[in-house]
Amino acid sequence: MSSKDNQPRSDAESQILLLIAADALFGFSIGFSSPSIAPLIVALGVSISFVGQAQTVGGLSATFLRLPVGVAMDRIGRKPFIIMGGLMTLVGFFSYSLATFWLLLGAGIVFVSIDYAIRGTASSASLGDAARSGSVGRVFSIDLGVTETAATIAPIIGGYVATAMAIPSQTIFSVSAALAGAAILTVLVGYKPAPIRRAPETERQSWRSILRVDKRILPILTVVALDATAWRISFPFWTLYVFKEMHATQGQLGIFLAISAGIPALTGLTLGSKLDKVGRKPFLALSEWSAIGTFLPLLLATQPEFSYISAVFGGLVYSLWVPAINAYVVDHFGREKFGQTLGTISLVAGLASAASPALGGWLWDNISPKAPFILTLILAIVIGLIIWFRIEEPRPETPT
Secondary structure (H helix, E strand, O other), X not given: OOHHHHHHHHXXXXXXXXXXXXXXXXXXXXXXXXXXXXXXXXXXXXXXXHXXXXXXXXXXXXXXXXXXXXXXXXXXXXXXXXXXXHHHHHHHHHHHHOOOOHHHHHXXXXXXXHHHHHHHHHHHHHHHHHOOOOOHHHHHHHHHHHHHHXXXXXXXXXXXXXXXXXXXXXXXXXHHHHHHXXXXXXXXXXXXXXXXXXXXXXXXXXXXXXXXXXXXXXXXXXXXXXXXXXHOOOHHHXXXXXXXXXXXXXXXXXXXXXXXXXXXXXXXXXXXXXXXXXXXXXXXXXXXXXXXXXXXXXXXXXXXXXXXXXHHHHHHHHHHHHHHHHHHHHHHHOOOOHHHHHHHHHHHHHHHOOOHHHHHHHHHHHOOOOHHHHHHHHHHHHHHXXXXXXXXXXXXXXXX
């Protein structure tokens, strides 16, 4: 093969590395300040129900943005939306750093939620565009692994400087904002995506036809809606439970968060090839069944050290699901409709789970802090069985 033949592949690999580096910077910035969020909530004296309501507002905002953003990025490109989403994180961190009352705290939660909907989708679409056929799962897994490696180190450092060095939370959030700004600059200057190839019929589609649901997507839509509904009942309160009910210090909270990020880092860097070999369905089902290890240590123990076991399995929930669902979309519906398809999936999931954080907060305040986790545990086991017996494995692309 000539050097000219190798050039496009080399360019694509360079773009993949740059996107992964930007994702890692965002991951570090979010992880660095994460041990300071629960103490901020407690210090402001807001109710858990308020936190759930803020999560609901952020989730709804992200939900209604995902489909139009997905369609737009399929048509005009991914880069503007990576930058736009990153700016939302920047605003969110500034809101946290200035938070002396409930409104700015809520604004921070909402803006960070919106960032994930926009930037996360655009970054995944960009990686899917650049990945060679037959290596899509590996690329998504490596991106997750590198990003979560950064997010593993960050909470330990953030928890240490907050606890041992007594650095104010305002300073910590400002540092996270600066790191997010560096990630935005990396994409703005360095990312030069290749033109998106579209079939002629895609170019001629009207907005009405875009919004028409492909019947092939209905089974996975159902599963994703159930998954989002179940997990958003409890996951917004996972870290808060460890801090408030298990009486973890900020240092212990940093270790807990580092482990939960470290597992995706480890699995992302080691299981990518397995995802391409064994298929997407086993990863999706095992993600749900990891709820058993995630919640039983919280429900059966009171010492904060047991949260570390929960963090291991909580990391598996995320690390098994994310690359598998992204690869499933590429396999089943194609790269050129990645944004639209993922936007549709996210829209349905967001609508289905819109009230879940508010329900979780109500269960915490009115029944028991353990109630949200018990409900998610039961639902996740059932969803895993549905995936195993009812979801068909997509036919992957032929390697080129």
